[in-house]
Amino acid sequence: MFDNFDLKxxxxxxxxxxxxxxxxxxxxxxxxxAIARRLRRLREEGHIAQTIALxxxxxxxxxxxxxxxxQLHDHAPAGGLAELKERMRxxxxxxxxxxxxxxxxxxxxxxxxxxxxxxxxxxxxxGSNPVVQRYETSFVKKEIKNRxxxxxxxxxxxx
Numbered sequence: 001m002f003d004n005f006d007l008k009x010x011x012x013x014x015x016x017x018x019x020x021x022x023x024x025x026x027x028x029x030x031x032x033x034a035i036a037r038r039l040r041r042l043r044e045e046g047h048i049a050q051t052i053a054l055x056x057x058x059x060x061x062x063x064x065x066x067x068x069x070x071q072l073h074d075h076a077p078a079g080g081l082a083e084l085k086e087r088m089r090x091x092x093x094x095x096x097x098x099x100x101x102x103x104x105x106x107x108x109x110x111x112x113x114x115x116x117x118x119x120x121x122x123x124x125x126x127g128s129n130p131v132v133q134r135y136e137t138s139f140v141k142k143e144i145k146n147r148x149x150x151x152x153x154x155x156x157x158x159x
Contacts, residue, residue: 001157001158002047002152002156003157004157005028005030005038006038006047006157007152007153007154007156008027008028009024009028009035009038009042010047010048010152011149011151011152012024012027013039013048013051014149014150015149021033021035021036021039054146057146060111060143060146061143063111063112064112064113064114064115064117064118064139065109065110065112065139065140065143066108066109066110066112066118066137066138066139066140067107067108067110067137067140068107068108068109068110068122068135068136068137069104069106069107069135069136069138070104070105070106070107070108070134070135071104071105071132071133071134071135072106072131072132072133073130073131073132076130076131077131080129080130081131084106084129084131084132085097085099088106088108091121091125093110093111093112093117093121094109094110095109095110096109097109122135122137
């Protein structure tokens with residue numbers, strides 16, 4: 001269970017995880033030591049999965065990024081699908097991998113240095129994979145927003 005302070009703290013950390021306990025205390029009505037204790041507890045309980053640095057758009061735009069829609073074979077063996085998912089988790093090029101509903105079964109966000117690197121990825125990981133029936137790629141022209149944040153409110157306190 002979360003209380004209102006936990007929710008505010010989780011929202012603030014999603015906005016900027018570099019803030020110190022003193023800076024967080026300025027926006028959340030708790031002492032810096034209380035903030036530090038709560039952050040430690042939230043991390044220990046797994047409510048803060050990891051803290052990462054997001055690169056600026058200018059750096060991300062130097063990469064060729066692609067959204068890849070994957071359609072799997074209808075009767076793909078469970079083991080093959082598990083291997084594909086594990087492989088996608090392991091590859092640094094795959095920034096996001098989602099299992100989705102509809103005509104597409106999986107959606108990837110892939111970052112490559114250039115088209116040659118993307119083609120090598122697609123051939124090795126998708127084109128030759130017996131679980132993959134087909135895939136379709138759209139290339140990112142420009143990043144408009146990249147903010148992986150989930151705004152929490154009192155409804156999330158019950159979770």
